[in-house]
Amino acid sequence: MVVDPILLVGAGLLGLCVGSFLNVCILRLAKEDKKQRSLFHPPSTCPRCGRRIGWRDNVPVVSWLVLRGRCRSCGQPISMQYPIIEAVVAVLWIAAVLAYGPTVRFVEAAVLGTILLGIAITDARHYLIPDEYNWTGLVLGLGLSLTAGVPGFIEGVLGAATGFALLYAVGLVGGWVFKEEAMGGGDIKMMAMVGAFVGWKGVLLTVFAGALFGSLVYVPLLVLGKRKRHVPFGVFLAMGAAVAFVFGPAIYDWYRRFLGAA
Numbered sequence: 411m412v413v414d415p416i417l418l419v420g421a422g423l424l425g426l427c428v429g430s431f432l433n434v435c436i437l438r439l440a441k442e443d444k445k446q447r448s449l450f451h452p453p454s455t456c457p458r459c460g461r462r463i464g465w466r467d468n469v470p471v472v473s474w475l476v477l478r479g480r481c482r483s484c485g486q487p488i489s490m491q492y493p494i495i496e497a498v499v500a501v502l503w504i505a506a507v508l509a510y511g512p513t514v515r516f517v518e519a520a521v522l523g524t525i526l527l528g529i530a531i532t533d534a535r536h537y538l539i540p541d542e543y544n545w546t547g548l549v550l551g552l553g554l555s556l557t558a559g560v561p562g563f564i565e566g567v568l569g570a571a572t573g574f575a576l577l578y579a580v581g582l583v584g585g586w587v588f589k590e591e592a593m594g595g596g597d598i599k600m601m602a603m604v605g606a607f608v609g610w611k612g613v614l615l616t617v618f619a620g621a622l623f624g625s626l627v628y629v630p631l632l633v634l635g636k637r638k639r640h641v642p643f644g645v646f647l648a649m650g651a652a653v654a655f656v657f658g659p660a661i662y663d664w665y666r667r668f669l670g671a672a
């Protein structure tokens with residue numbers, strides 16, 4: 411698809427700003443204390459010296475490069491995570507507009523991709539999937555599905571219900587088999603959110619692809635005797651959801667023809 415260069419630049423700049431906000435989400439939503447989880451208050455400060463970060467030191471990617479990765483007041487290093495996440499989200503938004511043009515599908519891809527990135531990083535680090543990602547995504551996913559009329563909305567609701575029910579069932583069975591909590595509540599809510607974007611078929615594909623990615627990583631670890639107690643399943647579900655969103659329609663098509671030919 412040929413896309414107007416202005417749209418590409420616009421999507422990139424918007425992606426940088428969203429990436430900057432995602433950094434705040436990643437930092438604060440993992441906090442246990444509810445009061446520290448506010449995304450808008452207090453304003454960003456340097457984690458080392460506590461000094462407030464002014465707007466000119468808060469420009470995505472650029473400020474970090476200008477300051478050479480050091481705080482303006484204390485000179486201590488600022489994590490490279492910040493510019494990297496900003497750049498990754500910008501690339502994601504540009505790729506989405508390149509793939510889908512200025513359409514609702516582009517907005518869905520950009521929003522879902524950003525939320526999945528936030529979930530994957532938080533789950534990998536802290537073994538938790540903050541509700542804020544799930545609820546925001548669920549509302550946005552269902553809202554965007556409304557643009558496809560009543561059938562689109564029904565597909566979104568059905569997807570969310572399937573995601574919730576399937577992961578709930580997996581958790582229940584896993585609990586009986588392993589005698590410990592197999593599925594955190596975060597995974598169940600996450601899949602309801604994912605279902606709102608990818609529909610019920612997408613949920614099945616997400617769980618299948620997620621389990622496959624998870625096995626590719628964890629089976630070798632098991633064989634090497636490095637069994638990990640916790641598995642951040644949200645990371646693999648996020649990868650599976652991305653596959654379902656991007657390749658789902660082509661895969662369902664192929665599957666239908668495969669069944670027809672058999």
Ligand SMILES: [Zn+2]
Pocket residue numbers: 456457458459460461481482483484485486
């Ligand atoms: Zn500082």
